Structure formats: structure tokens, C-alpha cells
Amino acid sequence: MTRIHIFDTTLRDGEQSPGCSMNIQEKLDVAIQLERLGVDVIEAGFAISSKGDFESIEQIAKQVRTPIICSLCRALPADIDAAAQSVRHAAKPRIHTFIATSPIHMSAKLRMSPDDVLQRAVAAVTHAKQYVDDVEFSCEDAGRSDPAFLIKVISSVIRAGATVVNIPDTVGYLLPHEFGNLIHTLMTNVPNIRDAIVSVHCHDDLGFATANAMAGVLAGATQVECTINGIGERAGNTALEEIVMALHTRSESLGMHTGIVTTEITPTSRLVSSVTGSLVQANKAIVGANAFAHESGIHQDGVLKSKLTYEIMDASSVGLNQATLVLGKHSGRHAFTNKLTELGYHLAKDAQEKAFERFKGIADTKKTLSDADIHALVADEVVHVDETYHLNYIQIIAGNRTRPLACVQLTHNGQLLEGACVGAGPVDAIFKTIDQLIKDEVQLVDFSIHSVTGGTDALGEVTIRIQDGHDRFTGRGADLDVLVASAKAYIQAINKMLSRRKDPAIKATTGD
Numbered sequence: 001m002t003r004i005h006i007f008d009t010t011l012r013d014g015e016q017s018p019g020c021s022m023n024i025q026e027k028l029d030v031a032i033q034l035e036r037l038g039v040d041v042i043e044a045g046f047a048i049s050s051k052g053d054f055e056s057i058e059q060i061a062k063q064v065r066t067p068i069i070c071s072l073c074r075a076l077p078a079d080i081d082a083a084a085q086s087v088r089h090a091a092k093p094r095i096h097t098f099i100a101t102s103p104i105h106m107s108a109k110l111r112m113s114p115d116d117v118l119q120r121a122v123a124a125v126t127h128a129k130q131y132v133d134d135v136e137f138s139c140e141d142a143g144r145s146d147p148a149f150l151i152k153v154i155s156s157v158i159r160a161g162a163t164v165v166n167i168p169d170t171v172g173y174l175l176p177h178e179f180g181n182l183i184h185t186l187m188t189n190v191p192n193i194r195d196a197i198v199s200v201h202c203h204d205d206l207g208f209a210t211a212n213a214m215a216g217v218l219a220g221a222t223q224v225e226c227t228i229n230g231i232g233e234r235a236g237n238t239a240l241e242e243i244v245m246a247l248h249t250r251s252e253s254l255g256m257h258t259g260i261v262t263t264e265i266t267p268t269s270r271l272v273s274s275v276t277g278s279l280v281q282a283n284k285a286i287v288g289a290n291a292f293a294h295e296s297g298i299h300q301d302g303v304l305k306s307k308l309t310y311e312i313m314d315a316s317s318v319g320l321n322q323a324t325l326v327l328g329k330h331s332g333r334h335a336f337t338n339k340l341t342e343l344g345y346h347l348a349k350d351a352q353e354k355a356f357e358r359f360k361g362i363a364d365t366k367k368t369l370s371d372a373d374i375h376a377l378v379a380d381e382v383v384h385v386d387e388t389y390h391l392n393y394i395q396i397i398a399g400n401r402t403r404p405l406a407c408v409q410l411t412h413n414g415q416l417l418e419g420a421c422v423g424a425g426p427v428d429a430i431f432k433t434i435d436q437l438i439k440d441e442v443q444l445v446d447f448s449i450h451s452v453t454g455g456t457d458a459l460g461e462v463t464i465r466i467q468d469g470h471d472r473f474t475g476r477g478a479d480l481d482v483l484v485a486s487a488k489a490y491i492q493a494i495n496k497m498l499s500r501r502k503d504p505a506i507k508a509t510t511g512d
């Protein structure tokens with residue numbers, strides 16, 4: 001059996017998706033969960049891109065000891081120095097340096113000749129080697145690069161000491177058979193290829209990220225770079241849960257396996273979705289709400305007779321457990337804690353206490369709370385936002401014969417702020433009042449609402465996105481009152497935006 005190494009880049013490529021930024025505490029929580037999941041490598045960030053990125057890599061390197069902790073950098077000495085500094089406390093540090101090798105990137109973006117790129121690649125690996133043994137090198141846009149040039153670059157960087165060579169299809173352009181052929185060409189034509197681990201990194205622009213990664217491992221790659229829920233630049237990356245469950249479910253015919261603890265997949269997916277505010281589509285393979293649901297009569301009948309008729313994986317193998325206990329108003333702390341454990345949560349004591357208090361508040365109004373309600377409650381506790389503004393209350397007057405009016409009270413630096421506005425609708429009135437109180441005009445780009453369960457007494461979950469210059473921030477709120485949920489989500493996104501403004505980020509783009 002060939003062991004396939006799982007390189008998780010949720011905290012780096014994943015965080016590059018619009019609105020998916022995480023703060024240091026959230027990244028640390030995700031890294032700790034990735035360690036439980038059993039990933040081999042955590043790409044913790046892009047050290048030179050911001051002070052926040054640097055600090056989060058450093059914290060993760062100090063506290064997460066089992067996986068390799070990797071820091072990304074361009075093929076530039078200052079970038080490599082920052083990456084080396086950020087992982088200096090890691091038990092197993094890796095520096096990951098990259099430069100583009102495709103004609104379009106070399107001429108239009110880098111304005112460098114192929115010879116200069118080759119020289120820069122070798123110099124970068126040599127520079128990184130003074131700091132760590134484990135150096136990964138990526139040929140950005142390898143999918144559109146000339147294979148003969150790739151062979152030259154890869155053999156040279158391996159000679160310079162690269163321990164891992166990564167082949168990204170940066171723009172998700174290749175078809176599975178083409179990507180498989182590219183890896184095969186490199187496996188057979190790079191003379192020293194056996195001296196390094198060959199890695200694949202595929203984007204999903206044409207929906208082939210997982211198929212291409214699979215084609216890559218079938219051609220001999222033994223590391224797959226992927227993200228939880230497939231988040232990442234543009235259409236995203238290979239989804240960790242998909243490639244892992246494909247390798248797990250078809251292990252015998254593939255002759256491959258991973259070190260992933262598959263039962264941690266669902267809790268990890270939920271954590272990442274909560275901290276990024278990036279919802280998972282219902283029909284998403286492995287972790288979507290419908291991934292294990294059977295709707296049609298024929299399917300239900302088949303599954304009742306034998307699960308094997310329509311299920312190729314057991315839901316419990318990805319950590320999706322059927323509810324054994326429904327909670328209600330009489331459930332105590334013990335039952336609540338047991339439920340959290342059953343659902344795969346590992347909350348800190350104060351977060352658990354806060355979730356319990358909210359549970360009690362909701363259980364007073366709503367008779368029973370399902371697992372979905374508990375997930376929505378806990379999602380509020382896994383987001384760590386500096387509460388520059390705290391929502392104390394909202395009061396709304398709305399109806400078909402009145403102009404919607406909102407009164408809002410916030411706390412800011414220990415001061416009470418209060419205001420009222422009319423709006424086109426009640427949500428508009430609330431958001432306008434908040435804008436007035438924080439003395440800013442927030443640009444709302446997305447607002448969505450969904451009921452966590454069926455029933456008119458369901459919790460409403462609101463997700464919003466706001467834009468601040470080039471940055472997007474997501475906010476999420478759940479409440480029995482959808483207007484309260486909307487206000488909570490808006491304030492959360494604003495608090496994230498204000499935290500970001502405080503971080504003096506030196507934003508770097510991938511590649512120049």
C-alpha cells in the first residue's frame with residue numbers, strides 16, 4: 001500500500017478565498033483540529049503577507065507539534081527569511097517557496113526570462129536550505145508550463161536540496177488525463193525525481209480539482225495539497241474530504257491509503273465553515289447536508305432493506321453520527337456536554353459555558369433542540385472576534401402599513417451608543433442605524449438567511465458579506481428572531497473589518 005501524504009492548505013490557499021479570512025485564534029483552533037484529523041502537513045500561512053499571518057504561523061508552530069508546519073514564500077530572500085523565522089519553533093518545520101514557470105506568467109507577470117527563473121528557483125531553494133532540511137518548491141502555473149522547462153527546473157531544485165516538488169495546476173486548466181500525463185512525464189523524465197516527494201496542487205476552475213489530484217497520484221505523486229470544504233482561490237482547491245474518502249473507500253483497488261482519522265472530517269468541515277462563514281453547499285460530496293440523505297421512495301426502500309444498495313460509505317465513517325438524544329428545556333449541563341462530545345466538538349470551558357447559557361435561553365422558547373440547532377449555537381462560540389462593538393438590543397417596528405423603524409443600542413469602549421432610523425425594510429433600518437452609530441458606511445455585498453430546521457419556531461441563521469476596499473468580511477448570526485440574527489451577523493462582520501484595519505498588513509500578492 002502506498003502512503004499518500006495529505007498537505008492541508010486551508011489556512012493559506014483556503015484563506016485566500018474572498019471573505020474567508022481568519023484571525024490568529026481561529027487559525028490556531030483550525031490547526032489544532034487539523035492535527036486531530038491527522039493531516040501530515042499544515043500550510044499555516046504566507047509569512048511575509050501580513051503581521052497577522054506571521055504571528056499565526058508562529059503560534060501554530062509552537063503549539064501544534066505532530067504535523068509538519070509549513071510557511072509559504074516567494075522565491076525572494078526576504079520572503080524566505082520571514083518564512084524561516086515564522087516556523088523556527090516548529091517541531092517539524094518546512095519552507096515552501098515558489099516561482100511561476102509558465103510562459104504567460106514569466107513574460108507578463110514576472111518579466112523574467114526562463115533562465116532567470118531557473119536561477120531564481122535554485123537560489124531560493126539553496127537559501128531556504130540554510131534554515132531547514134525540509135524545503136518544498138512549487139512551479140506556479142505548472143499546468144500551462146512547457147514540460148521540457150519543468151523537467152529542467154525540477155531536476156535543478158532537487159539537486160539544490162528540495163525535498164518536495166509541487167506541481168500546481170494554478171488556474172485549474174488541465175483535464176484529468178492531461179494532468180495525469182504531465183505527472184507521468186515528470187516521473188519518467190526527471191532523472192533524480194526519486195530523491196523528492198512529488199506533490200500535486202489542483203484548482204477547481206473547471207470542476208476537476210479532485211479528479212486531477214487523483215490522476216496525479218495514479219501517475220506517481222505521493223502528496224496531495226488540499227483544503228477543507230475545497231475552499232481556496234476563485235473556485236477553490238481539491239477538497240480534502242473528497243480525495244481522502246476516495247482513497248479510503250477505494251483503497252483496495254488503488255493500493256493507497258492516508259493517515260487521516262476520517263471520523264474527524266465532519267467536525268473539521270463544520271469548524272472551518274463556522275470560522276470562515278463560508279457555507280457548504282447541500283449537495284457537496286462527503287460534507288454537504290444531503291451527502292447521506294435519501295429522498296426518493298425507491299432509494300429509501302432500498303436503504304431500509306440494505307444500506308449497501310445506495311450507500312458507498314457509512315455516514316459514521318466521516319463522523320456524521322445519527323442523533324441519539326434530543327435536548328430540551330429540562331436537559332442539564334451534563335446532557336449538553338455529552339451532546340457536544342457526540343457531535344465532535346472540543347470547546348474551551350468558557351465557550352462551552354456560553355453555548356450552554358444560550359442553549360438554556362433558546363430551550364425556554366423552543367421545545368426541543370435538534371443537532372442542527374446545537375451546531376448553529378456552537379458556531380457562534382468558535383468565532384473569535386474582538387468585540388469593538390457589542391450589540392445590546394434592537395427594537396423594530398415593521399408591518400405593511402408603517403415605515404420600518406429600528407432602534408439599536410451598542411456598547412463601544414464601555415460607552416452606550418443608541419440610535420434609530422427608518423429604512424426600506426426592517427433589515428435596512430437596522431443596518432442604517434448601526435452605520436450611523438459606528439460612523440461608517442458599510443458596503444453590504446451579500447445577505448442570506450436560512451432556517452436551521454423545519455418549523456416556524458426554527459432558529460434563523462443569517463450570513464452576510466461586507467466589502468472594505470479589496471477585503472471582504474463575513475459575519476454570521478443565529479437567533480430565534482431573524483432580525484436579531486441579522487444584526488448579530490452585521491456587527492460580527494464589522495468587528496472583523498475593524499480588527500483587520502488595526503493590523504498593519506503588508507499585503508503581498510502571490511507571484512511577483
Ligand code: KIV
Pocket residue numbers: 013098138139140141166168169170171201203510
Ligand atoms: O495555486 C498555486 O500555484 C499555489 C502555489 C503558491 C502553490 O497556490
Ligand code: ZN
Pocket residue numbers: 013168170201203233
Ligand atoms: Zn493554489
